[in-house]
Amino acid sequence: MFPDRTFGNYSKSFITDLPADLESEQARHYRETLTRFPEEAVYIYSFKENRMVYADGWDEILGYKDEEVSMMTIVNITSPEYAPFSHELNDKALMFIQSRTEDLEKYSFTIELKKIHKHGHDVPLIVKVGVFSSEGGKMTAIIGRSQVNRSLKLGSVMRYDAYGPDKSKFEEELNKQLFRHYAISGKEKEALAMVAKGYSLKEIAYEFNVSLSAIEKRIFPMYKRFDVKNLSHLVSFAYDNHILP
Template identity: 75%
Template sequence: MDSDKLGHYSKTFITDVPADLGSPEAQHFKQTIRRFPDEAIYIYSFKENRMMYADGWEPLLGYRDDEITMMTIVNITAPEYAPFSNELNDKALMFLHNKTKDLEQYSFTIELKKIHKDGTHVPLISKVGVFATEEGRVTAIIGHSQKNESIQLGNVMRYAAYGPDKSAFEEELNKQLFRHYAISEKEKEALSLVAEGFSFKEIAARFGVSQSAIEKRIIPMYKRFEVKSLTHLISFAYANHILP
């Protein structure tokens, strides 16, 4: 993938500079940041335009920790997931750059495949969150990528947003990413209850929102997934592993 295919924010902030793992800063992160089995971690600094820390990438994707870069992580996304993944990263950064409070509480997750150095595809759950801020601006992010062979990845990209203004965060991503075959965790939750036989009114009561709010989560999926009815939408969701 060419860097020209990245969004405006990605092209501005992402570089090909690896972490200096011998630095006191990296050694501090190694002692203080816990890494789980089958997981790789990175910390990327927008302030310094480089990786600050990397751990666990060789067993996960075949790249040494001292060679993995932010550009590499972006470029090894499987082709079918790359456009959506790049745009999600871009829109999330744009959203966060317009926020000034509680930035460290924001994060998002995405299910996708990365290409191992040996050419095989590895299914991952990746979570990206704000790691550091200065004067109301994001200066560093932290990413956790964990191998998960149990993920059944269909044609629909799955993601979730978290933070104090979670609804606005997810709605902004939904609006920007509508042209992709994608579904947010909030949409998936509502759809799973529809599949169980609950009415929009009952779902609204469960979530403590209006019925129209639930309709706005469900009805737009008709056009996005090119289905003609609620029954068709539910069968599409099962066929594409959106619902178990």
């Protein structure tokens, strides 16, 4: 159905092109119990069944009928400029969560990107993917929510965030590979926003109740990543690339 595109090999080994049976008792239960907001699409993918088990709202935001949407569909309709980063983020997040055995349902991540509508145009989305269920310390299903946000100004820098009981470790693991891309985490963006307001690194450390070295580790790696020379240059880069409003 879709052209062959390179994406995360690790994630690829866990997903299929099987859509949900929306007439199943399971799907009817989700339809009755899950909240879906306007201009939002939801899916649940089961690793036990190796298929999509629920999909709702995809026709509204991307033109695909819910009964035809598979996990492979969602992966393959990522806009090409965002696909490599998105696929690697999926890989790293899946690897990290699979290394955990407790509080799995508390882990999730978000990414801002564009998906390709069935009619060919790009749609700006905020995508959140989290653990939906687990058994015996192993993740059994994920839930994804894609919300249209027409006010998003997406430049060349990928924006993402990680959540969970061990948020710092989660983000650290994501960062190990993702920074070969132009990317910025929510934690880095938070610190950078305070730099733009004129706070010193020492003041930012005080506001976040962390050490000065912790703030330096958020800020200084961005110099090399974005090829800037100093804080003023970094802030200008952030505004020019829609990292900061």
